[in-house]
Amino acid sequence: MNDLDKVYAESVAKDYMPKETNKVRQLKKLDERAKLPAFVIAMTLGIIGTLIFGTGMCFGLSVFGTGAIFIVIGVLLGIVGAAVCIINYPLYKKLLNKGKEKYAFEILELAKEITGEA
Numbered sequence: 001m002n003d004l005d006k007v008y009a010e011s012v013a014k015d016y017m018p019k020e021t022n023k024v025r026q027l028k029k030l031d032e033r034a035k036l037p038a039f040v041i042a043m044t045l046g047i048i049g050t051l052i053f054g055t056g057m058c059f060g061l062s063v064f065g066t067g068a069i070f071i072v073i074g075v076l077l078g079i080v081g082a083a084v085c086i087i088n089y090p091l092y093k094k095l096l097n098k099g100k101e102k103y104a105f106e107i108l109e110l111a112k113e114i115t116g117e118a
Contacts, residue, residue, distance in 0.1 A: 053081025
């Protein structure tokens with residue numbers, strides 16, 4: 001058996017071994033759990049706000065229809081879309097701080113254990 005076969009066999013065997021959950025991996029998962037909900041909501045609101053704003057631009061520039069009523073609808077949709085985009089960042093920061101507060105104790109305790117200060 002050559003070295004390449006041995007390396008391949010070890011890598012395949014690693015996939016089937018039970019995973020060890022070390023403390024660094026736990027810390028990383030807790031950090032993701034604290035930050036992910038804020039990120040997902042911010043991205044979703046950003047996309048929705050941009051789509052609303054773009055639809056308003058299309059109405060305002062007479063791409064979807066002609067006439068004064070379509071321009072008014074376009075301006076209103078543009079304002080709503082811009083408002084959603086403007087409130088997105090403060091909402092993200094608030095949700096991020098809330099998630100950090102929720103998991104702060106666990107993260108700090110685990111970080112102390114890892115650094116050896118416990």
